[in-house]
Amino acid sequence: MSRRDTLQLLLLSAVWGASFILIEISGHSFPPAWVALLRLTFGALFLWAVLRLGRRSLPPARFIPALVAVALFNNAIPFIFFALGEHTVPSSIAAVLNATTPIWALLITMAVQSTRPNRFTTWGVLLGFTGVMVVVFSHGQDSQRHVSNAEFFRGVFFIALASLGYAIATVIAKIKLKGLDPIGLATTQLSLAWLMVLPVAAFGAHPLHIQRSSFFAVMLLGVAGSGLAYLLYFDLLSRIAATHVVAVTYLLPIWGLFWGFVAHEPILWTAYLGVVVVIGGLVLLNTTSFDQLKAALALPARKKPEVEVEYDAS
Template structure:
């Protein structure tokens, strides 16, 4: 699966998350939704690991890092999203969740270890957020001033911390990304189980629509989503993985127009165009000056020089299974 296809699939799956959460909350508490979605996602990825003959990591240090990732990428933000969406709608949640790439950019600059930040990427990040804001028009939503909004912002920042941690301490260390994703959701299930006494023991109301929603949320919008997230972090870095969040409102608007026949006004259409341009800019790779100089030199040095320059350019990049 190419990087572009992974981003597209991840956007479709992740873009439906807020809808499934909203439906699941008709029968479950936020803690229960988090517990069930983590458990179902872990079960799916464990089955895929077994089918591929992959084993989970055994090192204690790796599991310690996975617990940190599970807390910031699953247990904490999932509960915060559930809490936040009790008082604000999914559209407001979407625009607040779009702060994740900006948090990731800030952490990447402070902590280092991210791909080099050049002007095109920075402008793309800012344009993506501006386009998202244009789609949702947060200035028209008074609910963005309440505790629910703060919970969603906290979840977005938590995602950014997790992505940077995963990129620095988990990917690229010889462990298959599928095994990492399965292990992280196992750890998240265990962490969430500890929170059951604080809101998870409420009786579940047997709502068929909510039950279907939580199953889809767990298997597809959690299990497959976090496997694809790991792959993108491994291949392109934490900030690029976070920029997928900018595509979520585009997915939401397109699905609403195609499936529900909702109108798309000029403001929303312009916002979608800005988002797409911004995401394209964040995926632009500027060549280092030394590489540019060597390539220019190779252009006058014959076929051997050109091949050598190409090998140097491709050298640092590898695909992880």
Template sequence: MKSRDLIDLLLLAAIWGSSFLFMRLAAPAFGPVALAFVRVAGAALMLLPLLVWRGEWPALRAHWRLMLVLGLTNSGLPFLCFGYAALTLPAGLASIFNAATPMTTALIAWAWLGDPLSRPRALGLAIGFAGVAGLALQKSLAGGTLGGWQLDGGAALAVGACLLGTLMYGHAGNFSRRHLSGVPAMALATGTQAAAALALAVPAALTWPATPPSPAHWAMAAALALLCSALAYILYFRLIARVGPTSAATVTFLVPVFASAWGALVLGEALTLPMLLGGLVILAGTALVLGLWPRRRPAAAA
């Protein structure tokens, strides 16, 4: 993994870490369907002129049928799932469940594409999952209670929505690799957002909130569209092309770390020692999956 890919990975984790904060604050005003539509439609409107300007419109036109499938599984439905979860779950906890994405991506790649799951990579996935589980436990038991979150029917559905979203993300990463390899990242980002917007247009119109969202809520929705979707998916598809879907999906191991940091900066949430230790465990697992550690020594010349 080259340094530019590592920079893209960290930048993407920081951006997607903020998305859970924006969803948590904006979902009650818009509702999950309308918010998902605003997010993908805004991203598509930003990306389409850039795609035409770069001369990559033919790539989107040539693969539009595949883009429809990828748009649903990589954007429309996962955004709806996590928007629904944001009505119940804290932003940090939703981001922790989202960190199951590398596991679903790696397992689907192994079962569908025959991608070998080496021992270091499998160990890295296990360590990363352990770090995520530790963070989830720390958040759940903070203050000797369930942190204000009770596992009732609504919360169980929210957790199920998060895990369904990660399953779709895992499928989408491998679908892109198998059917859309070589397609420019800008075309993939634009096509997926436009396809998701078309799919969600009618449901969003039927569930549009009766009370107009405030300007502050619109600003959060705009941040989700322009920053967390348009820019983020350019980075994500570029990573898939360079390092593969499993390695690219390890960004979700880092997202809870950044989501907790954003929560501390914006909402004043405390960063505890267990959270910091859990973040270090996640980083170690990510390094193993990406092959950043341990470094292999070059073979000695004969």
């Protein structure tokens, strides 16, 4: 990758990694459905502007059923559930839980395609979930928090469902939405999800006292986390291999811990250990051979032994 691509990849991971702390700050004033609705509002407005200025096209009408499914599982449900879960779960732990998305996506894809996992995939799944469990259960015993274990694990459950929703949407998009204009796809997704979340927010709890920090957080969450991030992501995909873009997945838990540290969240040492284990699992998930694993770890590849060939001179 070029220096520009590397910097853009880091920027994308930082923006997406900051989404978790922005969700938490937004939740100080807005109920979960309103966090989702406002995030979708600002994100969709930003992408509609980009769509019109760039003269990009919306997907054909025949893709509407698949688009509705992706909007539901990739935006409407996760945006509400993350906001709901982060009422009792620190944003840094939410970022680690979100790292299970590629694991769920791989398992769903293998189930749909009836394929068997190789040994790297099996160990990657086990290692990834082990790292998440280390983080979750150690923080479940954290006495510095002001929520009960039941409330904490209920929040974990909602965030886990949100991550599963991302995975389901990923599988649907890969099968049903190939070849579409990415900006048109993202704009349609957010707009359809906005229509789904609107009645939930309208007939549910309403915000009472809106803090300025919460409003700016949800606006930044929409414009950057759900608008600008899409542009960075699809721009990277247009220039570099998808296997390189997936490096964002490895960086999100790290950024989640970083932004949580900046926000003075209590982070146990086990969280850092768990993130290392999770990232190790994600590396294994994208590995098919020992040489590829060495390349991922930046280790020198083992040279194949030279074979002596005898020639018949007769």
